[in-house]
Amino acid sequence: MPRSPLFRALLQVLGLVSLAVWARAEVCVDDDVDRRVCLEQPARRIVALSPGATELLYDAGAGDRLVGAVSFSDYPSEAKALPRVGSYKRLDLEAILALKPDLVVAWVSGNPATQVERLETLGLNVYRGEPLRFAEVADTLERLAVLAGTEPAGRAAAARFRDGITELRDRFAGADPVTVFYEVWEEPLMTVNGEHLISEAIRTCGGVNVFADLPGLAPRIGTEAVIAADPEAIVAGGMGENNPAWLTPWKRFRALTAVQRENLFFVPPSTLQRPTPQMLEGTRLLCDHLERARARR
Amino acid sequence: MPGVSPRPLALALLALAGALAVALSLAVGSVPIHGAELWAVFTGGGDPLHRELLLSLRLPRALAAFATGGLLGLAGALMQVLLRNPLADPYVLGLSGGAAVGALGAMLLGAAAVWVPGAAFVGALLSTVLVFGLAQGVGGWTPTRLLLTGVVVAAGWGAVVTFLLTLSPAERLPGMLYWLMGDLSYARSPWPAWLLLVPAALLVVPLGRGLNVLARGPLLAASLGVAVRPLEITVYVLASALTAMAVSTAGSVGFVGLVVPHMLRLALGNDQRLILPASVLAGGALLTLADTLARTLLAPQQLPVGVITALLGVPTFLLLLYRSR
Numbered sequence: 031m032p033r034s035p036l037f038r039a040l041l042q043v044l045g046l047v048s049l050a051v052w053a054r055a056e057v058c059v060d061d062d063v064d065r066r067v068c069l070e071q072p073a074r075r076i077v078a079l080s081p082g083a084t085e086l087l088y089d090a091g092a093g094d095r096l097v098g099a100v101s102f103s104d105y106p107s108e109a110k111a112l113p114r115v116g117s118y119k120r121l122d123l124e125a126i127l128a129l130k131p132d133l134v135v136a137w138v139s140g141n142p143a144t145q146v147e148r149l150e151t152l153g154l155n156v157y158r159g160e161p162l163r164f165a166e167v168a169d170t171l172e173r174l175a176v177l178a179g180t181e182p183a184g185r186a187a188a189a190r191f192r193d194g195i196t197e198l199r200d201r202f203a204g205a206d207p208v209t210v211f212y213e214v215w216e217e218p219l220m221t222v223n224g225e226h227l228i229s230e231a232i233r234t235c236g237g238v239n240v241f242a243d244l245p246g247l248a249p250r251i252g253t254e255a256v257i258a259a260d261p262e263a264i265v266a267g268g269m270g271e272n273n274p275a276w277l278t279p280w281k282r283f284r285a286l287t288a289v290q291r292e293n294l295f296f297v298p299p300s301t302l303q304r305p306t307p308q309m310l311e312g313t314r315l316l317c318d319h320l321e322r323a324r325a326r327r
Numbered sequence: 328m329p330g331v332s333p334r335p336l337a338l339a340l341l342a343l344a345g346a347l348a349v350a351l352s353l354a355v356g357s358v359p360i361h362g363a364e365l366w367a368v369f370t371g372g373g374d375p376l377h378r379e380l381l382l383s384l385r386l387p388r389a390l391a392a393f394a395t396g397g398l399l400g401l402a403g404a405l406m407q408v409l410l411r412n413p414l415a416d417p418y419v420l421g422l423s424g425g426a427a428v429g430a431l432g433a434m435l436l437g438a439a440a441v442w443v444p445g446a447a448f449v450g451a452l453l454s455t456v457l458v459f460g461l462a463q464g465v466g467g468w469t470p471t472r473l474l475l476t477g478v479v480v481a482a483g484w485g486a487v488v489t490f491l492l493t494l495s496p497a498e499r500l501p502g503m504l505y506w507l508m509g510d511l512s513y514a515r516s517p518w519p520a521w522l523l524l525v526p527a528a529l530l531v532v533p534l535g536r537g538l539n540v541l542a543r544g545p546l547l548a549a550s551l552g553v554a555v556r557p558l559e560i561t562v563y564v565l566a567s568a569l570t571a572m573a574v575s576t577a578g579s580v581g582f583v584g585l586v587v588p589h590m591l592r593l594a595l596g597n598d599q600r601l602i603l604p605a606s607v608l609a610g611g612a613l614l615t616l617a618d619t620l621a622r623t624l625l626a627p628q629q630l631p632v633g634v635i636t637a638l639l640g641v642p643t644f645l646l647l648l649y650r651s652r
Contacts, residue, residue, distance in 0.1 A: 102496050116394050120493060215498070218505045218512050218629065244628065248501070252512070253384055254357040255627030257376070269437050282383060285376035299441065303498065 059173040062138060062160045069155055073133035078128055079146070080118045080137035083159060084109050085306040086167075087135065090175040091183025098129045105300065105308070121145045127152060133177055135159060154231025161305040164230055168192045171307070187307060194310040198234050198317055205236035208320045209244035211256050211288075212239065213266035214303070216276045218250050228302050231309060237263070257283055263318060263323045264288045267299030291326040295319035334527060334601050341608035345393060348615035350388035353381060355619060357626050371476035390619040391514030391576055392632075394521050395582050398573035400610020401527060401652075403584030404591075404603055405566040408538050410470045411560060416585035417570040420477025424484025425454025426574040431491045444515065444575040453573035454480060459563065470559070480589050501590050508631040509580030511618045523572045528607045534558070535600030542599065582636045583610050593647040613639065 056255055058068040063098055077098040078084040084103040099112040100121070113129065116122035116309070118140045126134065131154060136146045138160035150156050157177060161167045168188040175184020210232050214220045222228045224242030232239045240259040241251065256264075266276040266285075274296035301312030354365060360377050367373035368381050402417035410419070417423070419461020430443050438446065462468055462476040488507070493505060506513065531538075537558050538549040545555045573580070587610045591602050616636035624630060 117493065118497065215502055217443075217502055218510060220330070220501060223329075246628075249627075250501075250505070250629050251627040252357060252622050254622075256382060257380060257384075258357040260625075269439070275439060283379050285374075285379060290561050299498070 050119055057176050057179065059157070059176050061158045061173070062166070062170075063158045065158065066178065067133075067155060067157045069133060073131075073155075073177050075129065075131045076114060076133045076135060076178065077129055077131040078103065078135045079115075079121060079141050080135075080159075081105070081109075082161075082306050083137060084112070084136040085304065085308065086159075086170055087174055087178070087308050089184075089187045089189070090171045090178060091180035092174060092178035094103045095178050095180075097131060098126065100303070105304075105306075116301050121149075121300075123148060123152075126154075133157060135174065148172045159272070160227070160228065162249060164191075164227070167227075167305055167307065167309065191307045195234060195313065198313060201321075202234065202317060203238035205321075206324055207237055208235075208237045208263055208323050209240050209259070210237040210263050210265055210320070211241065211259065211261040211278055213264065214248055216266075216279075219253060219256070220248050220250050222248055225303055227309065231302060231313040231316055232265075234313055235320045237316075237320050260287050262287050262291070263293040263295060263320060265295045265297055265319065267303060268296065271298045271300060289324065293319075293323040293326065295322075330526050337595055338583050338604060338608065341605055341612065345612040348619070349389045350395060350565075352615050352619040353385050355623050356380065356385060357623075360375065364447065379458045384632045387509055387517050388618070389515060389615055390517035391520060392615040394517050394524050395511070395514070395573045395577045396587075397524050397528070397574075397582060397607040397611035397616025398520060398569045399580065399584035400587040400606035400608075400612070401531065401603060402566045402569040402573065403610075404588035404606040405531070405562050405569075406584075407537075407588055407600060408542050409550050409562045410474050410565065410593060411542065411544075412470075412474060413589065414585075415474070415480055416581075417566065417573065417585070418579065418581070419474065419481070420458050420567075421454050421484055422451050422458075422567060422570045423453065423579040424488065425457075426571065426597070427450040427507060427579060428484055428487050428491065429453070430506055430575075430578070431495075434499055434506070435491055438570050440513075443513070448571050448575040448579075449577045451567070451574055455564075455567040455571070468556070468559075473563070505631065506578045508633050509578040510629075510633055511577050511580075511614075512622075512629065513578055514576050517576075520572050520576045523568065524607065526602055527569055529563070531603045532580075532600065534561070535598070535603060538562070538599040539597075539604075542597065543583075552628065566645070578624075580614065582586030582640055583631050585615055587613060590644055590647055593644075593651045 055071050056068055056203055057072055058066055061067050074095055076095045078087055078096060079100055081103040084099045084196055085105050087158060088106050096112055098115045100116060100118045101110055101114055103109045114188045116123040134149055134154050134156045136156050136158045138158050146156060159170055163168045168191050171184050171188040175181045212222055212228055214222055221241045223244045224239060226247050229239045229242055240261045267277050277294040277296060280294055281289055297312050297315050301308045360382055364373055364377055368378050401419055406415040406417055410527035426447040430447040433443050449479055458477045458480050463472040492503060537553045540551050540553050541558060549555050588606050591605045591609055617639055618632045620631040621632040621635045
């Protein structure tokens with residue numbers, strides 16, 4: 031392919047630019063809304079605007095760089111001591127500015143977009159995250175690690191997560207499908223559709239979400255719809271980490287396959303309902319439960 | 328209408344509508360059950376799954392819907408007479424706000440769902456006592472004063488509700504918002520509502536004559552020998568108890584309590600002896616029908632019942648209003 035002198039000159043300029051970038055130790059990643067986030071140097075003061083982001087930052091090895099978090103950021107337990115900057119849906123912009131962060135990790139669907147934009151116009155660097163797939167959870171760990179300058183830790187955490195999920199996927203790839211109803215909330219009764227991460231966890235374990243085709247990530251359904259679907263297993267979170275009370279009401283429907291075979295399973299909500307590496311543990315628990323369901327055929 | 332007295336006829340028609348609404352509610356759902364199978368269940372046999380569906384899901388829900396609608400219809404009719412204000416509804420005096428604070432507070436504290444109706448009931452009663460006490464004031468008790476006190480207390484509860492929603496973690500919000508919209512899926516047992524509705528509906532019939540006079544003004548009522556103050560207090564306490572029970576059964580279901588009594592007045596005239604029992608039947612029928620549609624129109628997705636009550640009620644009401652003189 032013939033190369034014009036202009037093209038060659040362009041290449042040289044690009045080379046010089048990237049050299050200059052390298053010299054200033056600038057770090058750049060693309061976030062989940064495809065905006066490029068660049069920092070002149072790895073972040074040393076990070077504010078996380080969702081409990082999930084806080085958890086991801088700790089997992090990416092950047093926990094000691096966190097200087098602020100929103101309410102309900104409770105995992106790992108060190109996160110409870112972080113200064114608070116409001117709740118994820120009502121941010122305290124003054125508190126965020128006062129912390130002088132060099133990176134803010136926002137949550138696309140959770141934080142008010144106007145408040146996040148305001149932070150940007152005030153000169154802060156904002157990473158917008160919304161991991162919707164297991165692969166994106168791992169990617170987010172790596173990207174946050176790049177921004178925080180903790181790549182080894184981030185890469186290791188991402189690899190652990192990817193390997194764990196791959197292992198589960200391989201193990202259950204040929205397993206007999208188990209139809210599953212996942213109860214995300216009791217009153218009103220809510221489940222997840224096929225786009226939700228929890229549905230990916232179900233698929234990973236060789237399960238089939240009976241409500242995968244409904245519109246909306248967390249559709250509201252009726253009790254009778256569950257009975258009509260007659261899933262082989264019913265899996266529920268609950269109000270607390272150790273409270274399977276949501277399963278009890280199903281027991282009165284003795285005609286349900288899941289009830290006859292006692293396939294009513296509890297998975298602690300924090301291990302399945304936050305898009306973080308904890309989902310590996312939740313998915314493992316779920317896979318164990320579905321294996322039990324297969325054994326009870 | 329010469330010959331036939333319109334009163335029993337209207338009530339009989341409304342009762343029939345109510346029975347049809349309950350029957351429809353039993354017949355439709357996500358699991359198709361045909362006529363013969365339905366009949367088998369109610370004659371003591373039938374498929375065990377169908378039995379379970381009908382007897383522990385559809386029937387309690389239909390009965391709860393009917394009772395809640397009846398309670399709200401009656402409470403609304405009573406409030407409109409008491410306050411002599413056509414805009415009055417069961418919630419105008421802040422009762423639903425008190426109930427919402429009770430229910431949402433319980434949800435925020437992570438109380439099990441069994442406790443939510445109780446918390447709502449306590450909140451509603453607290454609000455009633457508060458409004459009644461404050462409306463006494465220094466200058467004594469008047470409907471206007473009661474209305475203003477109630478409206479301002481309601482605004483206060485509204486602020487507390489917003490505050491509670493702000494404090495709540497993300498995963499609890501949908502449950503709270505659906506509670507605020509009102510929903511029959513929260514109904515656990517229909518019996519408390521019926522235990523209140525039946526005696527209340529019987530009690531208001533003898534009050535009807537006094538209320539007819541009261542509706543024309545307290546001075547006239549007093550001159551005609553009606554004990555205005557005791558009657559007003561009875562009506563207030565009764566309407567509050569009815570509303571508290573409705574709200575703790577199904578959350579703040581709107582619209583029924585405001586519009587049902589007006590529709591009946593437009594269609595049947597303003598005789599409380601007829602309007603009060605008719606409000607029970609029409610409120611019950613409307614809410615049962617609306618709830619049935621709400622849970623089946625987009626099944627398995629569930630619509631908030633308020634959407635359907637408004638969808639059915641707004642055109643009917645506007646038509647009646649347009650045709651009235």
